[in-house]
Amino acid sequence: MxxxxxxxxxxxxxxxxxxxTAETVPLSEAAGRVLAAPVSASHDQPPFDASAMDGYALRAADAANGAALRVIGMSQAGAGFEGTLGAGEAVRIFTGAPVPAGADTVIMQEEAVREGDLVRFTAPIRRGHSVRLRGNDFAVGNELLAPGTLLGPLQLTVAAAANAGTVSVARxxxxxxxxxxxxxxxxxxxxxxxxxxxxxxxxxxxxxxxxxxxxxxxxxxxxxxxxxxxxxxxxxxxxxxxxxxxxxxxxxxxxxxxxxxxxxxxxxxxxxxxxxxxxxxxxxxxxxxxxxxxxxxxxxxxxxxxxxxxxxxxxxxGATEPETWRLPLAAPTPANTARRHFMRARLVRTEAGSQVLPILETDSGHTSSMVAADMLIVQPENDPGRAAGALVEAIPISGF
The missing domain is CATH 3.40.980.10 (MoaB/Mog-like domain)
Structure with a gap:
């Protein structure tokens, strides 16, 4: 045969x-699972214009030439300023808080000088500075995570931000x-x-x-x-x-x-x-x-x-297929037989970048040679051997 x-x-x-085959699981139980259906945004993020730092919200045109503005209130996360900012006015604001209606700029507190109810600014005023516009991160309907995505810590953070209490994953x-x-x-x-x-x-x-x-x-x-x-x-x-x-x-x-x-x-x-x-x-x-x-x-x-x-x-x-690795050899490979050789190898990092170092032990019962291996070099059938520096296909041993 x-x-x-x-x-x-x-x-x-x-x-x-x-x-x-898909099944629905709570987001809290989805770590390490693979998405079977996309995660899309059901709301804008941020859901309002928000401050990117602690400081003062104002109209950029009012603060030109070092003019002092009157502080009329405060906006903080979870408790925004009610009302509309008028000419010559500013609102004390904190990171993540809604930018008051009428304001178009936030100046950080390190660039502000407070004198009672008045505030002046020591840096040039740039309209729109430090304002995260509504939907700047994502907007309603945006696909944030595609089917086939492995749900790790970063992906779960995005799914949670999209308000996904459950996700559809592969059985x-x-x-x-x-x-x-x-x-x-x-x-x-x-x-x-x-x-x-x-x-x-x-x-x-x-x-x-x-x-x-x-x-x-x-x-x-x-x-x-x-x-x-x-x-x-x-x-x-x-x-x-x-x-x-x-x-x-x-x-x-x-x-x-x-x-x-x-x-x-x-x-x-x-x-x-x-x-x-x-x-x-x-x-x-x-x-x-x-x-x-x-x-x-x-x-x-x-x-x-x-x-x-x-x-x-x-x-x-249904996981997304990993990309093929092609890496230069750190040492030459010997000639191969008529059978494809999946050669044990070690990933090494040099000044020239990552390279793959062949492990020349070929005994299939030699377990200790696996300890150093973190890659498999794919050596084609009847390959004559490659010199150091030649690009070869390699399969990572670890990873999903």
Whole structure:
């Protein structure tokens, strides 16, 4: 069976992702969610001409040539001056307060000299200075946040300013994790002969959680057909939106996951990808559940999750696609094989700007090489290698 090209595998996965389903949540619970409908302004902001600082509101023409103005009142936030400013008059005003009718300028208090009820100004008067005009920030009907926007602190501030008590966001999928292998023991366990610590789920859970309603770790299943069948059947009976297994997806004598999934009614779209690390990636579907069978080696599992599952979850949420990074190499890359290489790399900052430094370790079981990695260099098939300074495509490991 030939290896499936990376682009074809990605297209097959995205074709299985369902359309965005919207749900309404309170703004206070919307952090980290993705908008399914725009947030538009229902009022002008500011809703009135407002002062940008503490000082005095006046008519610019009245204060020419150092003329003294009579202070007739005060305007403060939440309690504006009632009435209209007349010729030769000024109103003491504070930041955010409504500019009184008749006034067209605010002069800061540091440029004012107060003498009883009179005030003079020590700086040139500029009409309109320090006045935030009504609707200067946004006006009724303006779209402030588009569908696909990830709601972080700044976006939530804008939504609140627009008086959005609730927002329409994409429903997040449920995810089930299952590690497989007789050799695996949970982290923190004493190691027996021929055993290794299961590390994949520890990384996959936080990687997938920002996109998911919940991620349930179903632990470790042994390489026993009956036990594996029972465990997978129980998980699929709960109809998670995604099932992610690690290990056992190849075709060796002890690699049972693929056969068991088929017996349980899973339709496989593919199971081998023209990439490294991560060639034995499996993908299929049963009912509404998308099934990803990731390789058991930790680097392969994390790389395939970053390259395939994360984009699928972004599509599930309707999130705006991130821009492609193109960065200069901080050191040369070696020649590549016929498989696309997602090379571990580190983002470095130099006097010339940001660069990406290749990590030359290629062992898919070498977990410690992932510690320094914050990027994946995408090295094309049969690439002859690039010199330092050459621009390459890179995928950030962190971020949404």
């Amino acid at each position: 030939s290896l499936k090209p990376v682009e074809d595998a990605m297209a097959a996965i995205l074709a299985r992702v369902p359309p965005v 997040r999928p449920s995810v089930a994790l299952l590690a497989t292998g007789d050799e695996l023991v949970p982290p923190g366990s004493p190691l027996g002969p021929d055993q290794i610590v299961a590390s994949n789920s520890a990384g996959l859970l936080p990687l997938l959680s920002p996109y998911a309603e919940r991620v349930i770790d179903h632990g470790i299943a042994p390489d026993d057909r009956q036990e594996l069948t029972s465990r997978l059947a129980a998980i699929l009976a709960d109809q998670p939106d995604l099932l992610v297994t690690t290990g056992g997806a190849s075709v060796g004598e002890h690699d049972l996951v693929q056969d068991v999934l088929k017996e349980l009614g899973v339709t496989l779209d593919f199971w081998r990808i023209n990439m490294r690390p991560g060639k034995p990636l499996m993908f299929g579907i049963r009912g509404k559940t998308l099934i990803f069978g990731l390789p058991g080696n930790p680097v392969s599992a994390m790389v395939t999750a970053l390259v395939f599952i994360r984009p699928a979850l972004r599509r599930w949420l």
